[in-house]
Amino acid sequence: MHKARPLHAALLALGLGMATPAMTQAQDATVPVNITAQPLDQAITRLAEQTGLNIGGDAFLLEGRTAAPLRGDYTPEQALQNLLQGTGVTYERTGSNSVLLKPQVQGSDEVSSLPPVQISAATDVNPTDTLDYGRAELETLQPQDMKDLFSEESSVSVGGPIAINQKVYVRGVEETAMAVSVDGARQNNKVFHHNATNLIDPALLKAVRASAGVAPADDGPGAIGGSLVYETIDVDDVLAPDRTVGGFVDGRYASNGEVLTTSGSVYGRAGDVELLGYVKHMDGDDYEDGNGDTVNYSTPALLSGLVKIAYENDRVGRFELSHEQVNDDSERPYRANFGGLTAGRPVPESREYDLTRTNTVFNYSRDRGEGLWNPKFTLAQNETDLETREVPLTAPDVTLVYNGITGSDSASVENLFHTPFATISTGVDYYDDSAIFRFAGDPDLEESAENVGAFVQLRQPVGDWLFLSYGARYDRQQFTGVDGSDHDDSGVSANLSGEVFLNEYVSINAGYSDVWGGVALAENFILNGAWAYGDVKPVESSNYTVGLRAQADGFFGEFNVYETRIENGRTPSWGGGPDQFADFDIEGFDVAAGYQHGRGALSVKYSDIRSEKDGQEATSYDGNYFTVPLGKIITVNGSLALPSAKASLGMSAEVALENEVAGGDAKQQSYQVVDIYADYRPVEALTLRLSVDNLTDEAYTDRASYGHEFPTVVTLLEPGRSFALSARYTF
Secondary structure, three states, X not given: OOOXXXXXXXOOOOOOOOOOOOOOOOOOOOEEEEEOOEEHHHHHHHHHHHHOOEEXXXXXXXXXXXXXXXXXXXXXXXXXXXXXXXXXXXXXXXXXXXXXXXXXXXXXXXXXOOOOOOOOOOOOOOOOOOEEEOXXXXXXXXXXXXXXXXXXXXXXXXXXXXXXHOEEEEOOEEHHHOXXXXXXXXXXXXXXXXXXXXXXXXHHEEXXXXXXXXXXXXXXXXXXXXXXEEEEOOHHHHOOOOOOEEEEEEXXXXXXXXXXXXXXXXXXXXXXXXXXXXXXXXXXXXXXXXXXXXXXXXXXXXXXXXXXXXXXXXXXXXEEEEEEEEEEEEEEEOOOOOOEEOOOOOOOOEEEEEEEEEEEEEEEEOOOOOOOOOEEEEEEEEEXXXXXXXXXXXXXXXXXXXXXXXXXXEEEEEEEEEOOOOEEEEEEEEEEEEEEEEEOOOOOEEEEEEEEEEEEEEEEEEOOOEEEEEEEEEEEEEEXXXXXXXXXXEEEEEEEEEEEEOOOOEEEEEEEEEXXXXXXXXXXXXXXXXXXXXXXXXXXXXXXXXXXXXXXXXXXXXXXXXEEEEEEEEOOEOOOXXXXXXXXXXXXXXXXXXXXXXXXXXXXXXXXXXXXXXXXXXXXXXXXXXXXXXXXXXXXXXXXXXXXXXXXXXXXXXXXXXXXXXXXXXXXXXXXXXXXXXXXEEEOOEEEEEEEEOOOOOOOOXXXXXXXXOOOEEOOOOEOOEEEEEEEEEO
């Protein structure tokens, strides 16, 4: 018997009669259900979304089966009964708000026994969300780094071939201009423009949500270009409800660079207590690019870990304490995000980058799915520490050590009000951010910002044809410069988005936001003790998005157009001073189409994104910390399940079209890269994956990487062809 796999089910925040991620639905209450005729696995996902019912079971049960259309007001159980009628699949209750799907035994009401699977809840969903991945999507992707994590999205680009220099751009907006959180903890990780901003191991994640441009008020302050929300795994995501202890060990070998990745996890529950531990290590040599040349100083050196303990019961709610740490320590190119310069001052070939990000979070929540008292509390500490060590060309006996530390202490108190009118989220939040630069013998240089905010966000269904999300927040910030000067300011942010369901096949969504972001801290490595602060302006933005979605009989299509305008974006420099500012305009559109059925899927996505700084096309140099030139990008993704062979196949491809950047002297060259994989499960406990990355051995620089529009920049080419074999044994 093969191991049960989670269905692609999510719990959406849709107000009264529907479920938020942590809430339970009153099973005798009716809710509006609108499901078209479609493959049964997709219909089950829609049912979970619309009713809040937790549905577990083996995904193979649903393959090749079709659900009849269902529309009207039903209790969750009535809707499930109607949906499963005549499909050969039945269910049994496993809790007050959960069921387990099982095959119907012919001529009998008895069902066979399958191991139950917990369906993990997704984060809150909004009408204009750019993407929303749950645990099932992440297990299919099996991402090794952030580039793999977003490989299916033409509108999300990740620059850099190695973990320490990868930066994420969502619809052209760099993540530093977004409100980024991990398990509810605010991330303040802008240390040095030559390295990654948020060093994250995607293997730790159970959910990722991006709200580009228009973000809800309860996603936190500073959402200038939207929000990025990451959630790490819980015990319920990996341990079946009928078990008390479990674990897994992973191994992966990739031929290019002889990279060996090992990881393991042990987890369990005892009564209401849960405990999870996870560790991962990557090691290897420098990789070869598509030309067969060795890319010096590209050795993988990632070490990550997660410890999480939780206590939960229906009476008191859930208490959770987690600590996450990710480290990359190795010799890198002197400027870690590109290979070198053919002009300018001479510098060493390399220096050591030792980057560590830690995230410690305490969360408490109790959401009963009804009533006016559903509190949530978060207390967190986030820090990124970068130490660089270099030997100057003029003093080979000297080692210079520079240290940059960014941190954020944050807290939030929130309550959900479930009313007949809407689900209302309201609360207050706080952060104390700092950026410190240290060099032996000199005094520490520091900028800091302290902010207190209050917010309210309403999510309101209007009949079964309209869903609205709207809210506002007020923030007051005190910014302190390296000279000790204080600058106080405050502002209001507002957002409105909605989706209109024209019929069971087509919907239109739109959103708009005005955001006040306060004064952003400068990166640590440019702080200058001689800075004198003049008129330090708070950054503000306006965002809009309009989209069309359609689906019928497994086919789907989507079109979105969007724009982010940033005013007073802070662009300080070591010699130019702390109070330099610029305006940015980032706009574009996406088109997506595809087909999905019980055994496979195929999608094609296209994005065209343009960025300007002060009215001129932005380059990867002057767009730093806000945007990067992207142009036209196409992604193609496909998958096919072969149940009888206990196998599945998949592929992904990215095509970047040639792009001329007015501010640069060279073109961004076109490229085409293809990855393929095959999964096989010979026994229940063992899963194997054979993959080929960069199948055609393309020599290319990723579109979001630094510098390939400049002829004097030696860019870092991506790895050439690599064969990889990975295995996971679960116990």
